[in-house]
Amino acid sequence: MNHLSGLDATFLHFETAEMPMHVGSLNVLDLPEGYQGDFYEDAKAYMVARMHLADVFTRKLALMPFDLSNPVWVEDEDIDVDYHVRHVTLPKPGTNRQLQQYVARLHSTLMDRSRPLWEFFIIDGLQSGQVALYTKVHHAGIDGQAGVEVGKAIFDTAPTGRVVKPPRPRARSHNYQLGMAELATAALRNTAAQYVKLYKMLPALGRALGSLAKPAEAVPGSDGKALAKRFDMRAPRTPFNVSITNQRSFAGRTIPLAETKAIGKHFGVTLNDVVMATVSGALRRYLKDSNELPDKSLVAGVPVSLREAGDTSANNQASMILVSLASDLKDPIQRLRAINASSTASKSTMNKFKAVILDDFPMFGAPWLMSGAASMIGRSGLVNVLPPVANVAISNVQGAPFPMYFAGALVTCYYPVSIASHGTALNVTVQSYNGRMDYGLIACRRAVPDITEIGDYMLAEHQTLMDLMQALPGDAKSAAGAGKPGAARGAAPVPAAPVPAAPAAKTAAAKARKPAARKVAAGKTPARKAAVKKAPVPKAAPAKRARKAATA
Template identity: 35%
Template sequence: MERLSGLDAFFLYMETEAVHMHVALTAVLDPSGMPGGYSPGKIQTRIAERIHLVPIFTKKLVVPPLQIHHPYWVDDQNFRIVNHVRHVTLPKPGGPHELGRLTGDIASAPLDRRRPLWELFVIDGLYDGNIALVAKVHHSCLDGVAGVDTIMNFFDLERDAPATEPPDTEPEPRPTEREVVADAIRQRLHEFRNFVPLARKTARNVAAVRRSRKVEHEAPGGTPLAAPQALFNGSLTPSRNVAYSQVSLDEVKKVKGAFGCTVNDIVLAICAGALRRYLLAKDELPERPLLATCPTSVRGDDEHDEHNNKLSGFYTSLCTDIEDTTERVRAIQTVTDAAKREHEMVGGSLLSEWADVADPTLFNAGMWLYARSKLADHHRPIHNLMISSIPGPTFPIYMAGAEMVRAYPMGPVLEGSGLNITVMSYVDHIDFGFMVCDDLLPDVWVLAAQIPSAFEEVKEAADGLTPFAD
């Protein structure tokens, strides 16, 4: 029996009829090198052989009586791989738009909490002969960095890696209700004792940020509830759609060197340029700059084998009000540096500490009330969108002999904000995954199509600069 941390459980409590708190990945594989040829069963067999390496994938939730504390993970006594790995043939013509629509349909349905919280769809029928794997995993199980670590358990470094024999183990017996209640009460009392010290720590840290913002020579980071209204902000519906794009990692690194910034700064600049182009074409660009929430990992080097959430986040301006590309990139670099500095002042662990002491019943009820009342339509957005950046493998990986050629990650959209852009580097490119509320942003492929043009603008701006030394 393993109790979810407050942060893991936080993603369960945020879920409503329209907010689905799962993360997703569309991995495109070249099956031409699979020994004996491709078949969906070979993928399912490989997953079954390795499932023991990811214990969270064979556990399900147990909620304590009256929700007196966060849920627990217990072994699913009736776990069957066929309930989680499915085969689908993509509708013709089998292009990226059809794959995105199917992925959006998959993302539009919540995961069944009576079973382990993941699904994998093996998809063939792609126009170019490739296959796709669409994975859907609840955010309570893992964050982006843990997701990459999880992928590596099912993939190999060589095309012809030998099959593995899973161990013959019996699931652990389910704990009694008395054991669950006793453990929950004990943990709850311990956490309540931390409430006053945590409140004092929070007040001190927030005061430090406020003092730093009064220093004239220091630029501030982004501020929640200071975002302008954008066309993709509002109350969500359950419907999702997905789009993809890609840029060269090597070229991003060259641009980064010219500007003397980070890869993440350039990713934000590309997204800002794409959003600016998209909104200008619709005559919908707000006068104030768009505000993005950027999740950031606080996972230690010794925590990469854990399947949980170790993350925090900061708010940053995308400076979409600045027309000149060079000035916009410089401004994004400045405000993002400030946001990271303020994030360190607040403390990367503060979110998880408050999640531990939050009351599950009140928080979940509050989220449902907020969503059903459509309050997001009646106040300034907390943020306009989320942008996440995840470092992926720098080398090719293989699933049952099929080489992964592209990997588009996707995070959830949150109430009030119908757009999430998640990017992941893989070998020599960076893949962009767009997850949207279809009713708020029905032409997501038009937005995704702006990524290459926005990157060209950033590259042109970098051409006239003297490269910084690494």
């Protein structure tokens, strides 16, 4: 058996019907030229031959008696491949929007904890003639970087595939679950080891806390007021900071990786800063449409990997920092630089704690209490009145820089599908793949029914940054007074792979939240120039929209 760490188990204990804790991806595949076979059957055989390459495919949970401690992973000796690899056919006409709506519904359902916590769906019937692959794996088993390693097990670098050595035969134990006495003994031993580990880390934790209280080097204004500001974790309230339901909305958008890198290099910021600036500008436009943009800047919760180089273990090794999105600044370049400053400061603080952040901590007797608290917080409405810590979750995962293949079919895109949570109804996760930046937006459908508008605004914000990059020198401090570029930029290089992103769809609604404030000023519609390819081209964001009940 293999014990779940405290961090891994947290994703199990905090999971509710409204807040499933699995992550996934949407890939659209180009079948080989002239292919006449049954791709679903080929995909099943393909997975059977590779399941042993990653533990996540062959292990399941063994729960502790009375939920007194964290579960353990045990080998599943009877994996039902027909359950884990499923076939779905979209109704006609099979548009990209239909595909993404169906993925949102699949992502809203809980996984069966009596089986290995993964599911693959082969989706055909697409209008384009392509085939889609939607995957989901429970977050208790992997984080973003571990997911990339799992991808290496199931994807190939050539359409002909690679020779996979079969697993060594093992003696079957014929035990469906472990005995209660065996589980209880293992729980007590693991808890004792966790307390010893925590005790040994106390001196280092004390030193880290002491260094946090000291003013940072080269930071002006290290008086008491500036120090208090560094500990200000409050975020303004927005429509995203509410209790959520189990309904989901999903949208995927693509931006060329080369353009994102060029913006970062031109203005002297990181690629992550450009990603956050793109999301910030989109949210600023989206909230401004309905007069819901707060005076105080939005705050993003950004996961930070604690994984050592070369560590490919299938577990969670991450923490989170808070970054100001500078949404109170109108100027895009000022906003970008402010995000860079906030991100640098947060990472500096995190580096002081990185060595002492525990991903495995004692939780004896706590699981049942945590599960009850998660349900109470979500259903009681406390999240709707408590001050939010972050307004949106933003994550950036580095993926493969080369084309990959699944069962001989070319993977054309890699849209992440992450987690919406109580108090943070919107999650934006980005994965780089083969010269692309694939943005996956997942949200509670009731809180954000018009998620495609945010996706379109992201494309428009990226285009704005591209135009400013051409109009301003690299050391420009602000876009103010720069004027418009003298000539429109030519079309950006188009990625070789097609982009299966859905068009913006105007969602029906019974009542707008603020009807008087729904008019969009001229010139603020997120019309996308030819610089960023998205299939098909979205319509301009509607002048009036509703965010309440909407059909999926």
